[in-house]
Amino acid sequence: MASGIYYKLIVEGFGVLKPLCAVAFFVDIRGRDRFEIGLRNLALDHYGIDSLNELSLLDLETFTRSEFISAISNLQSFMVVCLEGRGRMWPNRCGIETVRPWQMHRSRPILGSVTSFDRIEHDPRPISHDLKRVYTGFVDPLRSVYIWFKLLDKWDVTKSSRQHNVNYEFLVAQFRAGYLTGEVNTSVIVDRESAMGWVQAEDATWTDLQHQRADNIRAKGKNVPLESDSRLARAPQPAIGFWLFPIEVLGEVPGPGASEDCGDWPYKRVINMAAYSPQLCLSDLH
Numbered sequence: 001m002a003s004g005i006y007y008k009l010i011v012e013g014f015g016v017l018k019p020l021c022a023v024a025f026f027v028d029i030r031g032r033d034r035f036e037i038g039l040r041n042l043a044l045d046h047y048g049i050d051s052l053n054e055l056s057l058l059d060l061e062t063f064t065r066s067e068f069i070s071a072i073s074n075l076q077s078f079m080v081v082c083l084e085g086r087g088r089m090w091p092n093r094c095g096i097e098t099v100r101p102w103q104m105h106r107s108r109p110i111l112g113s114v115t116s117f118d119r120i121e122h123d124p125r126p127i128s129h130d131l132k133r134v135y136t137g138f139v140d141p142l143r144s145v146y147i148w149f150k151l152l153d154k155w156d157v158t159k160s161s162r163q164h165n166v167n168y169e170f171l172v173a174q175f176r177a178g179y180l181t182g183e184v185n186t187s188v189i190v191d192r193e194s195a196m197g198w199v200q201a202e203d204a205t206w207t208d209l210q211h212q213r214a215d216n217i218r219a220k221g222k223n224v225p226l227e228s229d230s231r232l233a234r235a236p237q238p239a240i241g242f243w244l245f246p247i248e249v250l251g252e253v254p255g256p257g258a259s260e261d262c263g264d265w266p267y268k269r270v271i272n273m274a275a276y277s278p279q280l281c282l283s284d285l286h
């Protein structure tokens with residue numbers, strides 16, 4: 001079991017991660033790195049990657065540009081991030097045509113705000129059923145991978161950062177309480193007590209939604225509640241943290257000849273990941 005600390009460059013809501021703020025973050029880390037370890041691991045969602053795509057290195061001072069390139073070249077691990085409010089609780093199709101309505105994927109990890117974690121090589125919970133239908137986000141993460149590789153080419157750090165030196169992974173977690181629930185942010189999860197409160201609030205919302213849509217659910221030949229006591233007893237226990245998959249779980253990574261047009265990538269993709277056993281990174285809650 002390995003442990004670590006992660007830094008998130010994640011955009012909440014409709015905000016935008018400003019490119020110069022990202023550059024300042026990288027440069028500041030190098031300035032405070034008295035042991036000269038460097039930034040080893042970086043996790044970005046599609047907002048962060050798209051924002052960096054707007055960055056012009058020619059607009060930076062020579063020192064800042066050099067520090068930024070050095071920081072990126074030092075990476076050993078890069079994670080494409082899927083943080084979604086949808087993915088655990090699907091009270092309807094939510095615009096995701098490949099999703100069967102009225103499901104609760106209890107195995108999907110819930111991201112809190114504690115930055116230290118323990119890494120378990122294989123998630124030991126009974127997760128095989130949920131892995132058959134993993135929601136990968138509104139934007140196809142393969143597009144984000146492609147844009148990142150194009151950025152490495154543009155920044156001229158391809159040789160040091162795109163080949164065998166860097167481990168590419170896909171990070172999956174629940175970020176908000178879910179669709180139709182008031183979008184409660186998981187940043188309230190700071191310890192075991194707040195984690196339990198968040199999960200109880202999600203369960204209460206799930207129960208209320210089933211009662212509100214009881215006629216519709218029964219019309220589809222299902223019972224209310226959808227989960228029996230015996231099924232709940234067998235369900236995966238909540239995990240506060242995130243999953244890490246090898247990047248290959250997303251399919252073939254787009255090559256240089258692929259189009260950058262967002263329209264070429266499918267939206268709201270659901271992937272069968274049952275062939276993979278994700279690492280489970282558990283937040284260090286007290």
